[in-house]
Structure formats: C-alpha cells, structure tokens
Amino acid sequence: MSQRNTMNEAPHSRRAWVEHHMGMPVSIHLRGNDIDSDAASRAVGAAFATFHAMDEIFSTYAPQSQLMRLRRGEVGIDQCSTRMREALALGEQAEQVTRGAFTTMLPSGDGGLEFDPTGLVKGWTVDLAAEHLAVLPGVSWCINAGGDLRVGAHPNLPRRGEGAIVWNVGIQDPAERTRLVGALALSEGAVATSGTYARGAHLYEPDGGTMIERPGSVTVTGPTLLWADIWATALFVGAARTRGAFATGAPGYAVTMA
Structure with missing residues (x-):
C-alpha cells in the first residue's frame, strides 16, 4: 500500500x-505544526525504539531473542518480558474470534508446530509505537510498516471537515502491482493487506495444516493495526465460518477483497 496527504486548507x-x-522498512511521517x-x-x-524492543523479544531470526530462547x-x-505472556493471550483470543483461522x-523445521506470534507482532508494535506520536499537539502522523499502516492525529485536530489532514491510501492490485484497485481516505485508523502475491506461500492454513498460495488479497481497515492484520490473515486463509x-x-472493521 502507499499513502499521500491532502488537506482542506x-x-x-x-x-x-x-x-x-x-x-522490513518502517517509515514514520508527520504533518502539522512544530514537526522539527x-x-x-x-x-x-521512541516510536522506532519500540520496534527495536519488540524485535529483541519476538525475532525468529535472532538466536538470542526471548522467543527463540x-x-x-x-x-x-516467567523469565520473559510480560509482552510474551500478552502475545500468548492475544494469540488465543485471535484463534477463538476468527474461528481457528x-x-x-506455526510449522517448525522438524515438522511440528511451535509458538510463533510474528503474525500479530507487527501490527501490535505499530499500535504501541503510535502512542508516542499521538501526544504531539497539532500533528497528524502515519506509520507504514512493510505496507501495512496506522494513521492518526492529536486530539486537538479535527478528523473531518476544515482543517482535517487526510491520508489517501492506495490498495495494490495483486495481479498487477503497478495498478491500484481502490483507495481509502483516512484521518485515523489502520489498513492491513494479506496475500501471497509478494512473499509467496508464507501463510498457514490451520484447517489443512499447510502453507497456502492462492491469487488475490484481503485488505482490512479498522481502529487498530493489530486486529486489522489478524483479520486480514484470517479472512485470506479462512473458510465461511471465519x-x-x-x-x-x-465492529468498526471493514474488508476489501481484490
């Protein structure tokens, strides 16, 4: 996904x-007053430090991360950060509300399954990082983490009408990545897209016990990137019950299929 800014003034x-x-590249964009x-x-x-701290806990690439240890x-x-226990609880909640999707x-190298919360950590980290930006008076902000993003503004800025800062977010066509299939205008909220067109068969389908690769994509918008990302993955791999x-x-979340 891509973003640009427009204003009514x-x-x-x-x-x-x-x-x-x-x-992945993580970009932080500020618009408004006193951004220098x-x-x-x-x-x-502090927002970037949040990404670093969460990666030290949950990285599957760093052998000495808390998750790998x-x-x-x-x-x-009990020897891990409280974030690890939060991740366990969030994973259980997500599995329940998505009806198992x-x-x-997730699959390990030896054919079994291991605890791997990375499917929710990115969105969760963006939401935590956003807390540091939301306190800046007169500032609207956007965090883009590998194409999934969260936008917002200080409470003293209007969300619509005169003076609102709007972020126009393009939804990429999974069949032709130079083309957009839609656009969203947001002053606040999150956008997450799930599919295999960019990274191949990296999504796990619990029902079949296999990694899947199919055409298309699912984009979910809503208040938090944590749950937008969870639902985007679940809706892409899940069945009718999901x-x-x-x-x-x-409630508060919407889906776009491409």
Missing part, C-alpha cells in the same frame, strides 16, 4: 523518517 509542514526493523521540534524528534525516536527451553515464560502455532465471525464480531 494550505498544507502544513511534512517530514518523514525511515529505519529498517523486523526485516525536539519533542517531535524524541517521539519519533523460550523455544529452546533456555528460559521459562488465525493461529500462533467470514461469518468477521461480519458479526468485528
């Missing part, structure tokens, strides 16, 4: 920062 200042975290201030720089630094039995759950028990669960049990 003369544009405010704009600034962007980019760092590499969790194996020390407070803005500290907020952006937990898997090897070198530490117990989302899981944090679609029914979304229709009745995900």
